[in-house]
Amino acid sequence: MLVCSCNYITEREIKDTIIQLLTEDCWQLIVPVKVYHAMEKRGRCCGCFPNVVDLIIKTTEEYHAQRHSxxxxxxxxxxxxxxxxxxxxxxxxxxxxxxxxxx
Structure with a gap:
């Protein structure tokens, strides 16, 4: 599913980036700007940021559930x-x- 139409970023790309950031430090604070920076992109209209926040929360919860934090x-x-x-x-x-x- 396309999350950011300005940069043509899919949900899978965002989730993979979040997991990569969590692998580096599983307790860091992840925000949309950090995700975009890791993908070497930038928010243009930023209309997708609320959806990216939802993906960050969902992916982080799944990551920690699998790790049994x-x-x-x-x-x-x-x-x-x-x-x-x-x-x-x-x-x-x-x-x-x-x-x-x-x-």
Missing amino acids: TEADVIVYMSRLKQLHEENRRADIERRLTGHRAA
């Missing part, structure tokens, strides 16, 4: 996400402060 792995993953969020939040605050200085 444990609750401890999920907790470690969530702490990594929280740490990433805090790092990005600090960077946003620092950018705002330097951008709003009075000349």
Whole structure:
């Protein structure tokens, strides 16, 4: 099934890319931009992104069900996400402060 008509990307290509990303690091946060970047494509109209998100969720759930991921792995993953969020939040605050200085 064709998911992205702008780039002519099929559902199979997206799923294969997601599985490839999960094989590299099964607990990384995968978003549509990361999938497109891995395929060396870019979102043009981005109308397909909601469908890509659904494919990411479905494929990731299937991947972890096959691997029999444990609750401890999920907790470690969530702490990594929280740490990433805090790092990005600090960077946003620092950018705002330097951008709003009075000349």
